[in-house]
Amino acid sequence: MTNNKERWEQELQQGLDQMGGWVTPVVADVHMWEQIIVEERRSERKKLRRELSFFWIIAVIVLILGLISFTQLPFVFVVVQVGALLGFPLYWAFKARKKVTIQ
Amino acid sequence: MEEQVTIELAQQGDTAALARLLQEHYPFVLKYLVKITFDPHWAEDLAQETMLKCIHKIKLYNGQSQFSSWLITIATRIHIDHLRRRQRELNWQDQEINLRRIKFHAAHFDNDWPTVLEALGSVSANVRTAIILKHYYGYSLEEIATMMDAPVGTIKSRIHNGITIIRKEMTDHDE
Numbered sequence: 121m122t123n124n125k126e127r128w129e130q131e132l133q134q135g136l137d138q139m140g141g142w143v144t145p146v147v148a149d150v151h152m153w154e155q156i157i158v159e160e161r162r163s164e165r166k167k168l169r170r171e172l173s174f175f176w177i178i179a180v181i182v183l184i185l186g187l188i189s190f191t192q193l194p195f196v197f198v199v200v201q202v203g204a205l206l207g208f209p210l211y212w213a214f215k216a217r218k219k220v221t222i223q
Numbered sequence: 224m225e226e227q228v229t230i231e232l233a234q235q236g237d238t239a240a241l242a243r244l245l246q247e248h249y250p251f252v253l254k255y256l257v258k259i260t261f262d263p264h265w266a267e268d269l270a271q272e273t274m275l276k277c278i279h280k281i282k283l284y285n286g287q288s289q290f291s292s293w294l295i296t297i298a299t300r301i302h303i304d305h306l307r308r309r310q311r312e313l314n315w316q317d318q319e320i321n322l323r324r325i326k327f328h329a330a331h332f333d334n335d336w337p338t339v340l341e342a343l344g345s346v347s348a349n350v351r352t353a354i355i356l357k358h359y360y361g362y363s364l365e366e367i368a369t370m371m372d373a374p375v376g377t378i379k380s381r382i383h384n385g386i387t388i389i390r391k392e393m394t395d396h397d398e
Contacts, residue, residue: 128339128390129358135337136258136359142328143257143266145250153242160278 230290234282241281244290245274252294258359259302259352261344262321263328269305273298288366295360296370299352303371306348342392350385353378 148156190198232240252273256266276297284293322344329336343351349371356367364382368375 128386128393131337131339131393132343132354132358132389135340135343136355138329138337139258139325139340140254142325142331143254143263145253147246147249150239150242150246153245154238156274157238157241157245157278160275164279 226290227286230281230284230286234284241278245277248291248294249274251291252298255295255360256298256302257325258355259299259348260321261325261351263324265321269298269301272301276301292362292366292370295356299356299370300372302352303349338393338396339389341396342389345392346385346388350381350388353381354385354389357382 226244229240229244233244249270253266253270256269256273257263260266260269273294277294280297284290288296322341325340325344326336343354346354353367353371356362356370357364362370364375364378368378371378
């Protein structure tokens with residue numbers, strides 16, 4: 121059993137060593153790698169800037185829309201909205217609590 | 224020691240140091256990927272992706288493992304991601320094509336195609352990767368689990384099942 125294990129392991133080592141020899145990697149020189157790094161960093165910065173701009177644009181739009189709706193809508197409508205926002209969760213919370221006490 | 228200094232410089236943003244690191248380790252990563260994919264062309268794509276990821280993540284290398292092991296971890300995960308993105312493992316026809324390609328490389332170097340590689344080519348990519356990491360590179364089960372982002376138990380059973388298949392194939396071939 122042990123010999124068998126050793127044999128396949130040895131063959132695996134040899135086979136994979138051979139396989140490594142069949143590939144001749146074309147390695148770029150240091151200058152080329154430097155160019156790749158600079159290019160990658162530049163594109164990363166560009167991507168980050170684009171994403172940040174997108175985030176800020178959306179944030180400003182949401183803020184402006186919120187401000188407009190808050191300042192332009194009648195007071196009663198705002199009160200109804202707030203009431204509805206708070207009322208439904210409270211109603212469901214009380215309903216759930218009642219169910220628990222009945223059980 | 225010298226590599227440690229280069230890594231520190233690279234982490235501080237030294238482009239030349241990072242370029243040296245990438246240049247030195249590229250052949251090692253490529254050869255590892257050829258072994259787990261059995262496909263030199265795909266391995267080249269994956270190796271380049273590994274190097275690009277290394278450029279972005281170099282600051283996250285914490286020195287707890289060797290730099291080459293860290294690169295192997297990145298390469299392994301990129302390979303697994305590629306397999307997942309295809310939503311299926313390479314089907315048997317793709318595997319056959321890959322095997323033929325790598326056999327062609329072997330013939331080009333006047334080498335016989337070893338039985339053990341034939342057997343290794345018949346198991347799935349995840350099983351093959353685990354076996355190679357354990358029995359060729361000598362990593363522990365825990366290290367392989369981290370590299371492949373899988374539980375230790377899964378890795379253990381993958382290796383066990385894979386070896387059983389390889390042994391059987393080799394015994395069949397001998398008979």
